[in-house]
Amino acid sequence: MVLAAFSDFMQQVVSGLASGGIYALLALALVIIHRSTGVINFAQGEMATLSTYIAWALIAHHGWRYAPAFVATLLISFVGGIAIHRVVIRPVERGSVLRIVIVTIGLLVAINGFVIWEWSGEPQQLQSPFGTDTYSIGGVVIAAHDIGTIAVALGIVLLLWVLFRFTKVGLALRAVAVNPEEARLVGVRVSWMLALGWGLAALLGAVAGMLTAPTVGLDPNMMAAVLIYSFAAAVLGGIDSPIGAVVGGLLIGVLLNLLSYLSQYDMFDWFTEELRLPMALLVILAVLLVRPQGIFGKPAVKRV
Amino acid sequence: MKTLLELDSVAARYGPVQALHNVSLVVREGEVVAVLGANGAGKTTTLRAISGIVSRTGAIELEGKSLKGGPEAAARAGIAHVPEGRGTFVDLTVTENLRLGAYSSRTRSVKADIKRVAEYFPWMLERGGQRAGTLSGGEQQMLALGRALMSRPRLMLLDEPSLGLAPLVVREFFRIVRKLNEEDGLTVLVVEQDARIALNASTRAYVLEVGRVALTGPSAELRDDESIRRSYLGY
Numbered sequence: 001m002v003l004a005a006f007s008d009f010m011q012q013v014v015s016g017l018a019s020g021g022i023y024a025l026l027a028l029a030l031v032i033i034h035r036s037t038g039v040i041n042f043a044q045g046e047m048a049t050l051s052t053y054i055a056w057a058l059i060a061h062h063g064w065r066y067a068p069a070f071v072a073t074l075l076i077s078f079v080g081g082i083a084i085h086r087v088v089i090r091p092v093e094r095g096s097v098l099r100i101v102i103v104t105i106g107l108l109v110a111i112n113g114f115v116i117w118e119w120s121g122e123p124q125q126l127q128s129p130f131g132t133d134t135y136s137i138g139g140v141v142i143a144a145h146d147i148g149t150i151a152v153a154l155g156i157v158l159l160l161w162v163l164f165r166f167t168k169v170g171l172a173l174r175a176v177a178v179n180p181e182e183a184r185l186v187g188v189r190v191s192w193m194l195a196l197g198w199g200l201a202a203l204l205g206a207v208a209g210m211l212t213a214p215t216v217g218l219d220p221n222m223m224a225a226v227l228i229y230s231f232a233a234a235v236l237g238g239i240d241s242p243i244g245a246v247v248g249g250l251l252i253g254v255l256l257n258l259l260s261y262l263s264q265y266d267m268f269d270w271f272t273e274e275l276r277l278p279m280a281l282l283v284i285l286a287v288l289l290v291r292p293q294g295i296f297g298k299p300a301v302k303r304v
Numbered sequence: 305m306k307t308l309l310e311l312d313s314v315a316a317r318y319g320p321v322q323a324l325h326n327v328s329l330v331v332r333e334g335e336v337v338a339v340l341g342a343n344g345a346g347k348t349t350t351l352r353a354i355s356g357i358v359s360r361t362g363a364i365e366l367e368g369k370s371l372k373g374g375p376e377a378a379a380r381a382g383i384a385h386v387p388e389g390r391g392t393f394v395d396l397t398v399t400e401n402l403r404l405g406a407y408s409s410r411t412r413s414v415k416a417d418i419k420r421v422a423e424y425f426p427w428m429l430e431r432g433g434q435r436a437g438t439l440s441g442g443e444q445q446m447l448a449l450g451r452a453l454m455s456r457p458r459l460m461l462l463d464e465p466s467l468g469l470a471p472l473v474v475r476e477f478f479r480i481v482r483k484l485n486e487e488d489g490l491t492v493l494v495v496e497q498d499a500r501i502a503l504n505a506s507t508r509a510y511v512l513e514v515g516r517v518a519l520t521g522p523s524a525e526l527r528d529d530e531s532i533r534r535s536y537l538g539y
Contacts, residue, residue, distance in 0.1 A: 168407070171396075175404050178393045185355065185387065186455070187379030187408025 007139040012261040013254055018146035019229075020253020021153030025208040026223075026230035027237065027245035028160065029201035035177035035240050036197040037089065039100045043107035045227030047084075048205030049220060050111050051077040052213050053119055055206075056126045066129050073206050081202025085195040093194075115220045128214035149211045156207055157246050160200075164242070173197060177240075225277055229253075232280040235287050238297025247295065252280065305332040307368075308491050309354070309459055314362035315515075316353045323349040324360065325515035331459065336485050336492045338502040338523060340537060341512035347495040348388060350512070351461045354378070354493075355385040366459065379408040382458030388467060390444040392451070394437030398428050401436050401447055405454025414454075421450045424480055442473035449480065453490075462494040466501060474498070478505040499537035503527040511536045 026044060033041045041047075051073055058069040088107060092099045130148030134141050164170040175183040176193040184190050208230075209223060216222050233252045237244025256276050262268035293299045309331040316324040324346045331337045339347050353360040355378040356371065364371045366381055375385070384405075392401050402421065406414045422429045425446050436447055445465055452460055462481070466474040482505055484490040496502035503509060503523045511519045511526070519526075519536060526532055533539060 168403075171400060171403055172407060174396060174400075175393050178395045179391075181357075182387070182391050182393060183404075184357075184375040185379060185385050185391070186404050186451070187376050188404075189376050 004139075007141075009261055010140040011142065012257040014140070014142050014150075015146050016254035016257030017250055018143075018149040018253070019257070020233075020250035021150050022208045022211050022226060022249075023229045023233045023252050024246045024249025025153055025156060025204045025211075026226060027233035027249045028157070028242060029204040029208070030230060030234045031237075031239060031242055031245045032197050032201045032204075034234075036173070036194050037085075037093070037100065039097055039104065040231075040239075041201065042101065042104045042227075043111060044201065044205055044230075045223035046108045046111040046115075047077070047081070047202050048209035048212075048226075049223045050115055051080075051202065051206035052126065052209035052218060052222075053115055055210050056124055056213070056218055057119070059127070060124070066127065070129065070210065073210065074203050077202040077206035078199040081199040082195045084202070085198035089198065090191065090195075112220055119220075121220055124218040126210065126213035126218045145214055152207065152211060156204065160204075160242070169196070228277055229256075229280050232283045234294075235284050236294055238294030240298075241294065241296035244294050244296035252283065255283075256280070305334060307331075308333045308335075308366065309493065310363075310365045311350075311354070312363040312365075314350070314353055314360050314364060316349055316358045316360035318349075318358065323358075323515055324353060327353075327362075327512070327515070327517055329510050329517065329520070331491060331493050333491055334485070334489050335508060336481070336494065336506045338506035338509040339493065339495045339512060340497075340499045340502060340509055341518075342538070343497070344514075345512040346515040347497075347512055348463055349515075351385065351387075351463050351493070351495055354461060355383055376408075379455065382455075383461060384452035384455045384457035384459070385461040386448045386452050386463060386465065388463040390441070391448050392436040392439075392444050395435065397433050397435055398439070398447060399432035401451050402428065402432075402454050405451035407455075409455045411456065417454055417456070421453045424453075424484070425450050442469050442477070445469060445473070445477060446480075449477070453484070458491065460490060460492045462492060464495055464497060466496060466498045474501060481505060499533075500527075500539055503537075 026048065029044050030040060033039065054076055055069050055073040058064040058072060059066060084107070088103060089100060092103050128145040130144040133144040135144065164174060172183065172188045173193055173196065175188060176190050180190045208226065212222060212226055229252050230249065233248035234245050236251060237246070237248030256279060259268065259271045259279065260273065263271040287294060307330055311327055311329045314324060314327045315322070327346065327350055339350055341347050349358060352358045354364055354371070356374045366383065371378060371381060378385070393404065399418065402418050403414055406417055411417055428447065428450060436444060439447060465477055478501060481492060485492060494502060494506065503526055506523045509520065509523045509526050510517050519532065
């Protein structure tokens, strides 16, 4: 009895880590753009959806195998992200933050409309690269897709960390985030670094979308809820902290699953699946009220 | 001596405000040239015009080649600009700041260059992992200088390095600048409000008044002429 409860608990933790890994990737994308461009990219979810549709179309319509379709989608998304910055964001970049935010909201609507126009709103199936097997480890049943998702998310985070920490481009990206004026003085082409940030964010979104679709089904609005969880993750970790985005993502994923698990007990029986999104919003609100800089963020200091 | 930098009738404005009217000046290879003047005389704007932060009219040439484009282009042409108020990347470490200094240089040996720069500032090696924002004001100014050196500049622009620093730190800063000039042949154009220290550290000087060159000459002569000191330099 106790053992059954424990394996149930562990199952929820593992699948929470898997969805948390996806939130972490999308939250990282939000953080990268926020650090460089200074805004929340509301189109991040739809950009991920578009990428996922591209992967699906390559596989379902053009007969590609999964691996080359995956790689091609990453490339297309990366270039597409750069193009979005050059064509849509850059012209309004010198204006107020509000203008950029409105442009990203417009982008959200436009991409969503394009996806429906091109592929209709019918839900589609995108396969998981890890298959549909489940493993049982000591009574804990784990889906191969969940393990794969966790591994891919951690792998991507590791690659990004190496990029930011050890390469010249990564250093320049960070310098631009800290102080764009100074960065120009040492010869960094700031505008291209911002575009590169958008490219990386689009690439992260593509991975998140391709990992999301096999479990929730591919449809034009599939990333809407994921984006809210990722907002919560980014705010919880600290909107300017890449580590915070990862930790926040995993925390949100596990936290929501634990609430599902606890709902079998009287004290938490009020919790139903419909409350997952409101819980995420509650997290956002609570963090903003109690600790606006998040777990890893630095408090904003304004010179007066 | 060969002319390194030449400004011919340079003018610049911030919106409706004309900050520079007509500035012509020359910096020769191996010189330390000071630009002096009161607040608002156009000292900082002169430097910002050279490195392309503000748009300007008139001709600016580095080694006979016209300087065009923004600060990225100036950095590539060999100009290292240390802006007013330190100008370090506060969230990055000392070593990362130095690495960024070499961003536009073609050197393959960033590590060796860091060692070379650290000969002047040994503490930068020991405290390479420290965040720049946690350094003292003087240390940050030294780091900004070290970072500028990392690019192996043809010309170094220093904007008000004495600002907000203790006199002892200012003296140490200019001692190192002189040493770099004498030992490595570093050419420097320094803007300073503290005329006394700038005249001691420089070979020649220009005095700006409301966006124009009011007077120029060897630093020693300006320093020793009491009437000039009193009417232009205020000490």
